Amino acid sequence: MALENGDEVSLFKQQEFNKFIIDNRVVGFFDEPITLKSGRKSHWYVNWRTVSSDVFLIDRLSDFLIDFVFDLKLSHDGFFGVPEGATKLAVLSTYKWARLQKNYKEGNYTLAMGRGKPKEHGSPKDRYFIGEPRGEVIVVEDVTTSGGSLIETIDHIKETGATVAAAVGLTDRMELDRNKKSVTDSVAEKDIKYYAMSEATKILPEAIRRFKPDTNIVNTVKKEFLEFGVKPLVL
Numbered sequence: 001m002a003l004e005n006g007d008e009v010s011l012f013k014q015q016e017f018n019k020f021i022i023d024n025r026v027v028g029f030f031d032e033p034i035t036l037k038s039g040r041k042s043h044w045y046v047n048w049r050t051v052s053s054d055v056f057l058i059d060r061l062s063d064f065l066i067d068f069v070f071d072l073k074l075s076h077d078g079f080f081g082v083p084e085g086a087t088k089l090a091v092l093s094t095y096k097w098a099r100l101q102k103n104y105k106e107g108n109y110t111l112a113m114g115r116g117k118p119k120e121h122g123s124p125k126d127r128y129f130i131g132e133p134r135g136e137v138i139v140v141e142d143v144t145t146s147g148g149s150l151i152e153t154i155d156h157i158k159e160t161g162a163t164v165a166a167a168v169g170l171t172d173r174m175e176l177d178r179n180k181k182s183v184t185d186s187v188a189e190k191d192i193k194y195y196a197m198s199e200a201t202k203i204l205p206e207a208i209r210r211f212k213p214d215t216n217i218v219n220t221v222k223k224e225f226l227e228f229g230v231k232p233l234v235l
Contacts, residue, residue, distance in 0.1 A: 011067035018203055020060065021171070022210055024051055027203050029213040029221070038146050038177065042224060043217045044204065046171045048142040052088050061170075062093040068197050069138060069168065076165045077135030082153045083114035085142040086170070093140075110134045114153065128156045136165040144169040144196070147183035154190055164192050171203070172196035174230045182230050201225070205235050 021027055026048055033041040051057040069076070078098065081090030091111055098109040112133040119127045137157055141150045154164050167187050176182055187194035208218055218235070225233040 010071050012064065012071045012197075013067075014198075017064050017068075018198060018206065020064070021198060021203055022206055024057060026051060026171070027200075027207045028211060029207075029217050031214070031217070033220075036145055037148070038175075040175075040224075040228065043213075043220050044200075044207075044224075046143045046173060046200070048085065048170055052085075052142070058089060058092060062089060062096055064197065065089065065093050065140065065168070065170075066097050068195075069166075072166070072195060074138060074166050075136055076138045078109055078112065078133070078137060080112050080114065080133045080137045080139050080153070080157065082139065082141040082149050084116045085149075086140040087113055089142070089170075090140045112137070114156070129160070132160050133157050133162040136163045138165050139167045141167070141169045143171050143173060144183040144194075145173045145175055146177040147186045147194075150183065150194075151186055151190065154187070154192060164190070167192055167194045169194065169196045171198045172200065174200045174225070175228045176230060201229070201231060201233055204233060208235060 027044065027046050029044050031043075033043050034045060036042055048061075051061055065079070078094040079090035081087040091113060094109065094111055098104055101109075110133065111131055113130040115128055115130060121127070139150065139153055139157065141147075141153075144150060150167055150169070154167065157164055169183065172183060174182075177186070183196075184194045204221065222233050222235070225231070
């Protein structure tokens, strides 16, 4: 939060972030369903890869992330991206955020990265990391569905002795896993709080208006949320 005339003002602008998602087609629809990591079929997608591959766009995305975390007033020593979807974003955000700190100097901040494929041997810091996380870490995931990769990353970080201050997802698909648990529920079981920068149920209505998918696809997506969603999709 920033102060303006004595009042707290959010640095993170939710409407701007949602527009950023739509403008860059992070969310969209398929005529033929795709298979998610969970094994389910879906006619809609969330894909942050185009943004993370563009220097200008990922720079803007990192600003959104830093502002979001700042507003939450979370104490931390840097970001760590779930391999490999959020690795570049976390590295860039840690670099930009660290340079803003008063104690920015040699040895105070680490650019931690996870390996896409763990080494077969060695200590946790060598098997899972290229530069192990230190201190209090905010774990970042691009898209959360069941939260499996996020939970696995949290466990690996804890093995190093570092602390996970919080988990942040760029977009929460707002779906339940096979045990009828949301990502928020699963992360909470690790005594960690999960924060979503955007939620599917709030983005999809605008995406439908903008991209005008076939009515049958819209009805199928609505049915997905009735069966698997944290809550129904209201258009």
